[in-house]
Amino acid sequence: MSAFFAPFLNKPDSVSQIMFKVLLALIPGIALYVWYFGPAILVSITLASITALATEAAMLKLRDRPIAPFLKDNSALLTAWLLALSIPPLAPWWMVVVGTAFAISVSKHLYGGLGNNPFNPAMIGYAVLIISFPVHMTHWITPHGLGQVELSFIDQLGYIFGGALPPNVTLDAVTMATPLDTLKTHLHLDEHVNQILDMPIYGRLAGQGSEMVAWGFLLGGLYLLASRIISWHIPVAYLGTLLLTSGIFHLADPAHYVTPLFHWFSGAAMIGAFFILTDPVTSPTTQKGKLIFAAMAGLITYLIRAFGGFPDGIAFATLLMNICVPLIDAWTQPPVFGNKETKP
Amino acid sequence: MRTLHKFHGGVHPPTHKAESTRTPIAQAAIPSKLVISLHQHVGGRAKPIVQVGERVLKGQKIGLSQGRQSSGVHASTSGTVTAIDMQLVAHPSGLPDLCITIVPDGKDEWIEHSGADLKNTPHSELRHKLRKAGVVGLGGAVFPSDLKADAHRHKITTLVLNGAECEPYITCDDMLMRERAADILSGAELLRELLQAEEVLIGIEDNKPEAIAAMKRAIQDGRHERMEAIPVPTMYPSGGAKQLIRILTGIEVAHGVRSTEMGVQCFNVATAYSVWRALAHGEPLISRVVTVTGNVERAQNYEVLIGTPVNELVALAGNKPDTDRYIMGGPMMGVNLPAATVGVIKATNCIIAMSDALFPPAPPALPCIRCTRCADVCPAELQPQELYWFAKAKEFGKAQQYHLFDCIECGACSYVCPSHIPLVQYYTFAKSEIRARAEEKRNADRARERHEFREYRVEREKQEKAEKLAAKEKAAKEQAIKTQLASESALTETGAARPLETVQPEAALPKE
Amino acid sequence: MLSALLVMAAIAIVLGAVLGFAAIKFRVQGNPLVDKIDAVLPQTQCGQCGFPGCKPYATAIAAGEATINKCPPGGEEGIQKLADLLGVDPIPFGGDTQPKPKSVAFIDENTCIGCTLCIQACPVDAIAGAAKQMHTIVAAECTGCELCVAPCPVDCISMLPIEEQITNWKWRYPVYPIQAAA
Numbered sequence A: 001m002s003a004f005f006a007p008f009l010n011k012p013d014s015v016s017q018i019m020f021k022v023l024l025a026l027i028p029g030i031a032l033y034v035w036y037f038g039p040a041i042l043v044s045i046t047l048a049s050i051t052a053l054a055t056e057a058a059m060l061k062l063r064d065r066p067i068a069p070f071l072k073d074n075s076a077l078l079t080a081w082l083l084a085l086s087i088p089p090l091a092p093w094w095m096v097v098v099g100t101a102f103a104i105s106v107s108k109h110l111y112g113g114l115g116n117n118p119f120n121p122a123m124i125g126y127a128v129l130i131i132s133f134p135v136h137m138t139h140w141i142t143p144h145g146l147g148q149v150e151l152s153f154i155d156q157l158g159y160i161f162g163g164a165l166p167p168n169v170t171l172d173a174v175t176m177a178t179p180l181d182t183l184k185t186h187l188h189l190d191e192h193v194n195q196i197l198d199m200p201i202y203g204r205l206a207g208q209g210s211e212m213v214a215w216g217f218l219l220g221g222l223y224l225l226a227s228r229i230i231s232w233h234i235p236v237a238y239l240g241t242l243l244l245t246s247g248i249f250h251l252a253d254p255a256h257y258v259t260p261l262f263h264w265f266s267g268a269a270m271i272g273a274f275f276i277l278t279d280p281v282t283s284p285t286t287q288k289g290k291l292i293f294a295a296m297a298g299l300i301t302y303l304i305r306a307f308g309g310f311p312d313g314i315a316f317a318t319l320l321m322n323i324c325v326p327l328i329d330a331w332t333q334p335p336v337f338g339n340k341e342t343k344p
Numbered sequence B: 001m002r003t004l005h006k007f008h009g010g011v012h013p014p015t016h017k018a019e020s021t022r023t024p025i026a027q028a029a030i031p032s033k034l035v036i037s038l039h040q041h042v043g044g045r046a047k048p049i050v051q052v053g054e055r056v057l058k059g060q061k062i063g064l065s066q067g068r069q070s071s072g073v074h075a076s077t078s079g080t081v082t083a084i085d086m087q088l089v090a091h092p093s094g095l096p097d098l099c100i101t102i103v104p105d106g107k108d109e110w111i112e113h114s115g116a117d118l119k120n121t122p123h124s125e126l127r128h129k130l131r132k133a134g135v136v137g138l139g140g141a142v143f144p145s146d147l148k149a150d151a152h153r154h155k156i157t158t159l160v161l162n163g164a165e166c167e168p169y170i171t172c173d174d175m176l177m178r179e180r181a182a183d184i185l186s187g188a189e190l191l192r193e194l195l196q197a198e199e200v201l202i203g204i205e206d207n208k209p210e211a212i213a214a215m216k217r218a219i220q221d222g223r224h225e226r227m228e229a230i231p232v233p234t235m236y237p238s239g240g241a242k243q244l245i246r247i248l249t250g251i252e253v254a255h256g257v258r259s260t261e262m263g264v265q266c267f268n269v270a271t272a273y274s275v276w277r278a279l280a281h282g283e284p285l286i287s288r289v290v291t292v293t294g295n296v297e298r299a300q301n302y303e304v305l306i307g308t309p310v311n312e313l314v315a316l317a318g319n320k321p322d323t324d325r326y327i328m329g330g331p332m333m334g335v336n337l338p339a340a341t342v343g344v345i346k347a348t349n350c351i352i353a354m355s356d357a358l359f360p361p362a363p364p365a366l367p368c369i370r371c372t373r374c375a376d377v378c379p380a381e382l383q384p385q386e387l388y389w390f391a392k393a394k395e396f397g398k399a400q401q402y403h404l405f406d407c408i409e410c411g412a413c414s415y416v417c418p419s420h421i422p423l424v425q426y427y428t429f430a431k432s433e434i435r436a437r438a439e440e441k442r443n444a445d446r447a448r449e450r451h452e453f454r455e456y457r458v459e460r461e462k463q464e465k466a467e468k469l470a471a472k473e474k475a476a477k478e479q480a481i482k483t484q485l486a487s488e489s490a491l492t493e494t495g496a497a498r499p500l501e502t503v504q505p506e507a508a509l510p511k512e
Numbered sequence C: 001m002l003s004a005l006l007v008m009a010a011i012a013i014v015l016g017a018v019l020g021f022a023a024i025k026f027r028v029q030g031n032p033l034v035d036k037i038d039a040v041l042p043q044t045q046c047g048q049c050g051f052p053g054c055k056p057y058a059t060a061i062a063a064g065e066a067t068i069n070k071c072p073p074g075g076e077e078g079i080q081k082l083a084d085l086l087g088v089d090p091i092p093f094g095g096d097t098q099p100k101p102k103s104v105a106f107i108d109e110n111t112c113i114g115c116t117l118c119i120q121a122c123p124v125d126a127i128a129g130a131a132k133q134m135h136t137i138v139a140a141e142c143t144g145c146e147l148c149v150a151p152c153p154v155d156c157i158s159m160l161p162i163e164e165q166i167t168n169w170k171w172r173y174p175v176y177p178i179q180a181a182a
């Protein structure tokens, strides 16, 4: 803002502060993650952060833009954290690096950098990884106390960077499929929902451990709502639709369809509702548009979870809806002051 | 208790009003010279009617209103006209405009003046007096008050008096209401009479309890009927005319609609005061209350002669040495002054001395992250981020489709933008570009029409000439034949040889 | 997997239908091209494009006989408008054709001999006056085409560029280079 044209005042608020608060809001979830699954996630978050900052700097340099103000805006860090949180912590280091670098360089900077990317960069990174390395993307750490063996932090580091496990330990012994994935596999074997949920990997509402992480993200999300970083529209519409659709199926056929709460606290539903779908750059700007956007994303998530080929559907739901954002925005322009009856 | 309505959005910038309300309004000294702009109002620039070297009296008319929408300009004190030329004025362009410079003689000698017989003067005459007295809206819009005090045959139910004063730093209306409430109300009665309005609602932001109390007391003391001073919640920009009308009556006046069509009219409290002075005392608008604040020792309100150079005014309040620029108006919508020497105009409600320490420049702008904080605060319920996008890409058609012209340039969006984008500047740019293009188009269309008409005319003249020639030839031929025939003495001429009148379809052509 | 494919297919069909509908609904009705081109030309009628006026130039462009960079009064912006309208790339001015600031003609009234030659030259009838009487330009109608300058036998017509004043001042495009924050 120039000093020569009004307004001469600015609210002390900045992109970097907003992004910083979002990062802050992720911390309860991450803390619980570490508690239940060990510190490996911190390694991938650090790795992703470094990669993101380096890629951001390199791209800014290539595009001949000033580096400092953009590096300070914290948006690359947020992309990095979200991506790291959506892939298995034990993923080999190069996967994290490739995914993050791709997210920042291609899906952010090739589209024009901050504010101009139509797709959520973290979700693009995720999609690229799950399509390119599907097997690696299924090895999730078994939560604390459930596996036969537990890897020490040193062993985890060894695996992430060297790909080697300690002797006598197989990969299957320390990892497992996600609760959503397991559910799907067992449903395909014609097992009953209650029977499946009795397996030790399930906790009170959903996956053992992962449900607690979801609580953490919910907590962070509520903080974002309270501090007005995000508006209620997207989380409410998203979780609401998820609740509604899964509720209908569950009521109709409880033997084959799990409860809405299971859906809420499984996979990336919570982090998606509060942190991923709410990315301002890639979501609609009108309130009505936000509701439609999130409701559709909720529906697609459920359809993919219940009937699709992938265990979780948030990434694809997000990306699919990202495409529709300009259209949704154009169609949901609210009437302006004085024109309430006649819509524009 | 009256139910108040809300308008969408709004912001709460720090108000900084306490600084300038500690002392009563002071009379500013007569300055060393007055630079009086002839264009202090919306509409046509006034025409100078004095000569260089002429002695003028206080209140003497020096600029004659031109055109239907215009207003008179007067000498603010007695003295000698020393120049009528282009001077820098308080305008965002920083370009000069025609001004009359007067060197005061210190006698402050009034021209003969007297109030009107308020009971028996017809309304049209009163309105004419307002125009002659140069009374314009003092809230900043400077629209000629005579035109606004005309209901245009619409039934006016509510006259809104705007004492909200929502902009930070400004306190001139606050102090005026505290000190001169009775005169304001008398002015309001006159306006009510001119508009044939039923009730008068005075909206005052609730951060001015003294002003509210003073106005309430004056309403009681003056036994004003159907008049109410109403505290409204402090929220920028509740002092926008449309916003205040909405708060007090619930009516939303859309862009391009006259509020009178919806039965409301809105005047600033200071305007009501000037209306009273002009009609009851015959005093033209030659001074106003101005808040001098910001980077000064003693922020205060002054009664200032129009034309007083800003630097002389600020000096009264004790300018601090690190002041490097001045703005006229508040920090949200004010104008950066091109020089400290420009004269105070009728729109000057506040002068803020600025320094980097007091108003740190904003950090560099980042791209829009579509966070919609701007849309959340926009009182016109626009989507500023979309407007910004279109204005930036110069997609003016789109910008208009997204209601660019409904923007009241309040600056709330720029204020909250976390990317520190100078949004309002993009809108003013787009608006002025669109207006210029429309003008260009009008000119081009007119040129095309005139050109086509000319071509048609040339063509017609050619044709006429040709026909005349043909007729002449024909006549000559006939003459020849006639002579021949005559010489043969066999036949007589028929009357059919006269050339036909050319049809003139001129009337069917478009006239400019 | 099959159901996922079905879901995707359904979404694709719906979106496709929407786009198709929008394409039909928002299709622009075609005007004759010449008129459209003429509408974006500045109507200065100066003939600097090598054609006897804007309309003939428009006709030539429409027929593909002239390039879009021939109109100096239109400026770069005019080329851009034509390029947008015709869906071609803008080309810069070349050779002697250069954009000019808009101006108005001014007749030095002391020198004018009232010969009416300029009146005959003016394409928009913007000069008032009769034989043997002093002529004046109606500035509001003058397009600044300069066609009256050459015919004047006493060289009393000059072109004055229109200066920026408060009345025709425009807000500038905000330019703030993003500098590295200090």
Ligand code: SF4
Pocket: B367, B368, B369, B370, B371, B372, B373, B374, B375, B384, B385, B388, B413, B416, B417, B418, B419, B420, B421, B423
């Ligand atoms: S407040 Fe600024 S960054 Fe946010 S949407 Fe509006 S213009 Fe964009």
Ligand code: SF4
Pocket: B374, B377, B378, B379, B380, B381, B382, B384, B406, B407, B408, B409, B410, B411, B412, B413, B414, B423, B424
């Ligand atoms: S300046 Fe215009 S767009 Fe911005 S908040 Fe005010 S009215 Fe809305």
Ligand code: SF4
Pocket: C041, C042, C043, C044, C045, C046, C047, C048, C049, C050, C051, C052, C053, C054, C055, C057, C070, C071, C072, C073, C074
């Ligand atoms: S050069 Fe002159 S005549 Fe030709 S199109 Fe441009 S304005 Fe019209």
